[in-house]
Each structure stands twice: as C-alpha cells, then as structure tokens.
Amino acid sequence: MSRRARLATALLLADTVMPAEARLTRLHVTTREDVAPVRPGAPAYRILRGTYQGELDPADPHNRIISDLAAAPRLANGRVAYSATFAIALPADPAKASGLLWYDVPNRGNGTVAADAGGDIRVVSGWQGDIAPQIGVQTLTVPIARGRVAPVLQRFTDVGSGTASVAITGGIVRPTPRPLPVSLDTRRGQLFTQTSDTAPRTAIRPTDWAFADCRRIPFPGRPDPTQLCVRGGFKPDRAYTLVYQGRDPKVLGIGFAAVRDLNAFLRSARQDEGGTPNPVAGQVRWPIITGTSQSGNFVRSFIALGFNAGEDGRRVFDGANPNIAARQVPLNIRFGVPGGAAGLYEPGSEGALWWSRYDDRVRGRGTASLLDRCHADTTCPRIVETFGAAEFWGLRMSPNLVGTDARRDLPLPPEVRRYYFPGVTHGGSYRGGFPVGGETAPTAAPRCTLAWNPNPSADTRRAVLVALAAWVSAGTSPPPSRYPTIAHGDLVAPTAAAMGWPAIPHAPAPDGKLNPFLDYDFGPGFDYTELSGVLGRQPPTIRRTIPSRVPRVDADGNEVAGVPSVQHLVPLGTYTGWNVLTQGYGAGGGCGFIGGFIPFARTEAERHAAGDPRPSLEARYRDHDGFVARVRAVAAEQVQQRWLLAEDAARIVDLAERSDVLR
Numbered sequence: 001m002s003r004r005a006r007l008a009t010a011l012l013l014a015d016t017v018m019p020a021e022a023r024l025t026r027l028h029v030t031t032r033e034d035v036a037p038v039r040p041g042a043p044a045y046r047i048l049r050g051t052y053q054g055e056l057d058p059a060d061p062h063n064r065i066i067s068d069l070a071a072a073p074r075l076a077n078g079r080v081a082y083s084a085t086f087a088i089a090l091p092a093d094p095a096k097a098s099g100l101l102w103y104d105v106p107n108r109g110n111g112t113v114a115a116d117a118g119g120d121i122r123v124v125s126g127w128q129g130d131i132a133p134q135i136g137v138q139t140l141t142v143p144i145a146r147g148r149v150a151p152v153l154q155r156f157t158d159v160g161s162g163t164a165s166v167a168i169t170g171g172i173v174r175p176t177p178r179p180l181p182v183s184l185d186t187r188r189g190q191l192f193t194q195t196s197d198t199a200p201r202t203a204i205r206p207t208d209w210a211f212a213d214c215r216r217i218p219f220p221g222r223p224d225p226t227q228l229c230v231r232g233g234f235k236p237d238r239a240y241t242l243v244y245q246g247r248d249p250k251v252l253g254i255g256f257a258a259v260r261d262l263n264a265f266l267r268s269a270r271q272d273e274g275g276t277p278n279p280v281a282g283q284v285r286w287p288i289i290t291g292t293s294q295s296g297n298f299v300r301s302f303i304a305l306g307f308n309a310g311e312d313g314r315r316v317f318d319g320a321n322p323n324i325a326a327r328q329v330p331l332n333i334r335f336g337v338p339g340g341a342a343g344l345y346e347p348g349s350e351g352a353l354w355w356s357r358y359d360d361r362v363r364g365r366g367t368a369s370l371l372d373r374c375h376a377d378t379t380c381p382r383i384v385e386t387f388g389a390a391e392f393w394g395l396r397m398s399p400n401l402v403g404t405d406a407r408r409d410l411p412l413p414p415e416v417r418r419y420y421f422p423g424v425t426h427g428g429s430y431r432g433g434f435p436v437g438g439e440t441a442p443t444a445a446p447r448c449t450l451a452w453n454p455n456p457s458a459d460t461r462r463a464v465l466v467a468l469a470a471w472v473s474a475g476t477s478p479p480p481s482r483y484p485t486i487a488h489g490d491l492v493a494p495t496a497a498a499m500g501w502p503a504i505p506h507a508p509a510p511d512g513k514l515n516p517f518l519d520y521d522f523g524p525g526f527d528y529t530e531l532s533g534v535l536g537r538q539p540p541t542i543r544r545t546i547p548s549r550v551p552r553v554d555a556d557g558n559e560v561a562g563v564p565s566v567q568h569l570v571p572l573g574t575y576t577g578w579n580v581l582t583q584g585y586g587a588g589g590g591c592g593f594i595g596g597f598i599p600f601a602r603t604e605a606e607r608h609a610a611g612d613p614r615p616s617l618e619a620r621y622r623d624h625d626g627f628v629a630r631v632r633a634v635a636a637e638q639v640q641q642r643w644l645l646a647e648d649a650a651r652i653v654d655l656a657e658r659s660d661v662l663r
Contacts, residue, residue: 045115055079066253071145089113099285105295127255151538152246159234171339179246189244253332264310288319296325306373326395362404388421389577394593398548420483420562423575425595428457433567449580450596484561491549573599
C-alpha cells in the first residue's frame with residue numbers, strides 16, 4: 001500500500017472513532033517550588049515536578065505507527081501503559097498567564113524549566129525510553145516487546161590503547177545500554193575494524209573477541225552480555241563495529257505519544273481520570289514545541305509521523321521550532337539509537353527531510369514531505385526552522401534544502417519559515433563573540449586544529465522565537481525566510497575553489513571536511529519513508545554518496561547568506577562551520593560538528609608580515625572607538641529588522657565597549 005493510501009485509510013478510520021480525552025490517565029505532582037519574579041513587574045512562578053502515566057490503544061490509528069506496540073504487554077482494558085517524568089513552570093497567579101505554552105523537548109534527558117518574565121508556561125518531560133530513571137533527568141518508562149529480535153549494531157571509536165573491555169552502550173553525552181544478545185556465541189555475531197570510515201572492513205575472528213568483562217580476568221574474561229572484550233586489547237586508531245542478534249526491544253516509539261498526550265492534556269483537559277486537576281487548565285491557548293539538535297530531530301519526526309494530532313484528532317501544538325536539526329530522530333525503530341549523532345551506519349536521514357513534497361528519485365523513495373500527515377488531517381503547526389553552518393558540514397543538512405539530486409532549491413510551504421545562522425558552530429557560541437577582560441584569542445577546540453568559533457546564534461534565535469509566538473498568537477507574519485540557495489549562487493560544492501575560500505597562511509582548507517550523506521540499504525523490513533520498523537541488514541549496504549552543497553564565502557572566508565549575528569557583521573576573523581580533527585580515529589578529516597575561528601591580524605603591518613590576504617582589525621575599524629561605533633550601528637539595524645531584541649542589542653554593545661578589541 002502506498003504512503004498516500006495509508007494516510008487516507010488512517011483518516012477514514014479516525015473519522016469512525018469517537019473523540020476521546022488525551023490518554024494521560026494520572027498526573028502526580030511530587031514537588032512544588034515557589035519562585036520569585038525574574039525582574040520587577042514580572043509574575044511570580046510556581047514550578048511543579050512529578051510523573052504522569054498514560055495508556056495507548058494499539059488499534060487506534062493515531063498509535064498504529066508505533067513500532068512493536070502491538071507486541072507490548074497489555075492492561076486488562078487492552079491498552080499499553082507507560083510513565084514519564086515532567087516539570088512545569090507556571091505563573092503563580094493564573095490571571096498573569098500569557099496563554100503561551102512552550103514545550104522544550106529535552107536533549108538526552110537534559111531538561112529544566114524556569115520562571116518566565118512574560119507569563120509563559122514552560123514544560124519539559126521524558127521521551128527517550130532507553131535512558132534509565134535517575135535524579136535530575138527527564139525519563140520515560142516504556143514496555144518491552146518480549147520475544148522480538150533483530151540485528152543490533154554498535155560502533156566504538158577512540159578506545160584507549162590496550163583497553164581490556166568496553167561497555168556496550170549507544171548514544172553520545174549520555175550513553176545508554178544496548179539490547180542483550182540472544183547468544184554469547186561469537187560465531188553468531190561479527191566484529192570488524194576500520195582505519196577510516198572509507199576504508200575496507202577487516203573481520204576479527206570469533207575466537208579473538210567475546211561478550212565478556214576482561215578488566216580483572218584476562219581474555220576471554222568473565223562472560224558478560226553488556227561488555228565487549230578483544231584479544232590483545234583495543235587500538236585507538238581503529239573503529240570497532242559490533243553486530244549481533246538482539247532480543248526484547250523496548251517500545252521506544254511511545255516517546256512520541258507520551259509528548260503528544262501530556263501536551264494535549266495540558267491544553268484541553270480539566271482533570272485526569274483520578275480527579276487530579278490539570279494545573280494549567282484554561283491557561284493554555286497557544287502551545288509551541290521547540291527542540292535543539294537531537295531534540296529538534298524529534299520535533300521533525302513528531303510532525304512527520306502524525307503525532308501533532310491527539311487521539312481526539314485535534315491539533316496539539318500550534319507552533320514548532322526545530323533548531324539546528326538536520327535529520328529525523330531514529331526513535332521509532334526496533335533497537336533504535338535516538339542518542340546518536342549522524343555517525344557511520346546510523347539511521348536518521350532515510351525519510352523525507354524537506355517541508356514541501358519532493359520526488360526522491362535518487363534513492364527511489366517516491367514523493368513525500370515532512371508535512372504529509374498533518375496536511376492530510378489539518379493539524380500542521382506554524383514552523384520556524386533555524387540552523388547554522390555546522391549543520392551543513394557535520395550533520396548533512398544539504399538535502400533538506402536541495403533534495404538528493406542537489407540540482408535546485410526546494411520551495412517552502414506557507415506555514416514554514418527558515419532562518420540560517422551563517423558561520424556558527426553547532427548551537428552557536430555562548431562566549432559573546434568579543435574578547436573581554438584580557439582574554440587571548442580563543443583556544444583550540446579539543447582535538448581540533450582551529451580555535452573555538454566564538455560566533456553566537458542565541459541572540460538571533462531569541463528574536464526569531466518572539467516572531468514565532470506573535471505568528472501563532474496574533475497572526476503577525478514573521479520576517480521572510482533567509483537562507484542560502486542555489487538560485488542566488490549561495491550553495492556550492494564543498495571545496496575551497498567552489499566556495500571562494502581565501503588562501504590564509506597556515507590555515508587548513510575546507511576540502512574533505514564534510515560528513516558525507518550516505519544512502520543506506522537496511523533491508524526490506526525497514527520503512528524508509530516513515531523511518532520506522534526493523535533494521536534487518538546490519539551493517540547496512542552503502543548504495544551511494546548523495547551530493548551535498550555548502551554555503552559560499554566572501555574574501556574573508558565568511559559566509560554571505562542567511563541572518564548573520566552582529567558579531568558576524570562586525571567580524572574579528574573568519575568563522576567556519578567546520579574544523580579539522582588532529583588525532584585519533586579519522587584524524588585529518590572533519591572534527592565532528594565543531595566550527596572553527598581564524599582571527600584577523602591586529603594591524604596592517606602584522607597582516608603583511610604574515611601574508612594574510614584579509615584586512616586587519618586596524619584597517620577595518622581604525623581603533624577601539626571605531627569598532628564600538630560599528631557594533632552599535634549594526635545592532636540598531638538588526639533591531640529594526642526584527643533580528644535582534646532591544647535588550648540583547650544593548651548587551652552586545654556593552655560587551656563591545658568592554659572588549660579588548662584594538663585597545
């Protein structure tokens with residue numbers, strides 16, 4: 001059955017069921033904290049923390065897409081139960097609530113709420129079911145689909161020389177346990193090494209590795225299904241890829257329904273099934289979902305898989321901001337790894353990546369978009385997409401803009417705005433961009449050649465979120481989209497020659513620093529369009545490399561398209577979305593998604609002595625006062641154009657005045 005036919009069938013079935021309340025069944029508030037106003041005139045706040053329970057009907061068309069839900073254990077009423085943590089910050093006086101609710105998707109369990117100066121409600125909750133419950137972390141407890149099996153793949157890189165054994169965990173930042181193997185017999189699995197992602201695989205004999213702990217007992221060690229041991233120890237310049245048959249998957253796709261049900265409850269319910277009142281009943285008019293990086297991928301998949309429609313068919317969120325998110329989150333997959341980061345063999349870019357309908361002929365996936373489901377049932381939110389340079393270089397953003405053939409720009413539908421932050425690292429810098437208090441030039445990022453990129457994006461994003469709130473609540477149109485395009489000559493091949501990269505002495509070139517976009521074949525049990533199901537072929541076959549484009553740069557090496565920060569418009573050097581890895585596995589290639597910085601010479605004499613083609617700070621601004629005057633003028637322009645809030649402009653000017661630039 002085609003995807004369009006499946007959508008039509010789901011909508012027909014949805015029309016035949018009676019509307020129901022959101023299936024949050026119990027809300028338990030465990031702590032209450034009163035918080036003073038963040039500034040004079042702002043409302044006092046109350047922060048609630050606790051847990052909630054929900055139930056899902058596997059037969060409901062809004063839930064059927066959840067992988068392995070049908071195999072999960074049932075309650076007596078035939079439903080599947082789950083529970084999650086939450087935190088809500090709300091005005092202590094309901095009369096001071098603005099009507100806006102911001103649901104901020106936690107990143108790998110990291111999520112907090114705080115008082116808001118404008119009376120907005122702030123909410124976080126657990127959605128990632130592979131994170132173990134722990135204090136201070138937002139988590140979700142989901143059932144296990146007993147008896148289900150599938151191949152599991154896990155990679156290990158930069159393991160210390162001679163390390164005896166490593167834990168079999170997935171994800172980054174917060175490693176999560178991987179599924180247990182069906183058997184500890186290594187003949188039923190495989191382990192291979194590579195010297196680089198493009199190098200051929202070398203198999204390790206089954207007698208030379210084990211599911212075992214070798215930290216106290218030499219190889220073959222003590223049998224342990226959670227540890228990997230290699231005869232002779234690991235080598236730091238190799239990647240190790242383990243494949244085995246796993247059993248009893250957690251039903252991770254419930255994470256989408258858990259977020260849906262909590263926010264549908266907060267938006268419209270009066271109380272839970274036990275009579276506990278909704279703490280924000282009557283205060284929510286315009287819910288907005290935001291997510292950054294991994295959490296932004298979650299937002300994209302949440303919309304694409306139809307979870308912005310509650311079980312009653314009504315829209316859950318009116319607005320959405322997927323921030324620095326280039327993929328979808330590999331959550332609704334048996335043995336998925338939602339905490340990954342676009343490494344080799346990781347799924348996440350297999351489905352639609354574009355907001356308008358596009359025929360993915362290169363991969364043979366047909367015509368689809370991220371908005372197909374919400375267009376079909378009229379539940380699409382208004383969307384503001386934000387991202388920066390590192391997403392092109394490290395997270396494979398290009399096909400989102402130009403498709404898999406990279407021949408032309410893909411249009412945006414009317415409910416989407418796109419804003420690009422040029423020349424920033426992943427998430428932008430939080431240092432402010434100008435050196436203050438005797439700071440020297442930014443130090444090199446860990447294991448990277450170039451210095452940390454100090455170019456920020458948070459100020460611009462704050463202004464954009466204000467525009468999103470006005471768009472959702474008052475219908476005020478945000479500024480027109482601004483991002484690089486092929487039509488304007490802003491998107492080019494990822495080479496120094498195509499980009500117009502200047503020949504900066506002793507600085508690396510961008511060639512070879514792009515994380516390539518790979519077309520994987522995971523086998524017939526995987527639904528590529530929905531990014532759901534079973535990865536039956538591990539490791540996947542790499543069918544081809546998809547062409548990618550990156551932004552063009554000017555004579556300084558700085559990108560020219562998008563919504564630049566004040567610091568980008570009054571530059572102190574060249575700001576890149578790429579860097580160079582100096583050591584370990586993959587040395588010489590891209591340094592993850594960490595951007596770099598190449599400072600300008602201070603004076604013209606220093607510039608000429610170094611042979612630097614870029615004008616010096618002295619030539620650009622003359623002296624400190626000239627630099628501050630330029631910052632002040634640019635900041636005022638950004639405020640007038642709605643790219644900067646007045647209070648942020650004042651802070652940036654103050655930072656420039658206190659800076660050491662041309663002192």
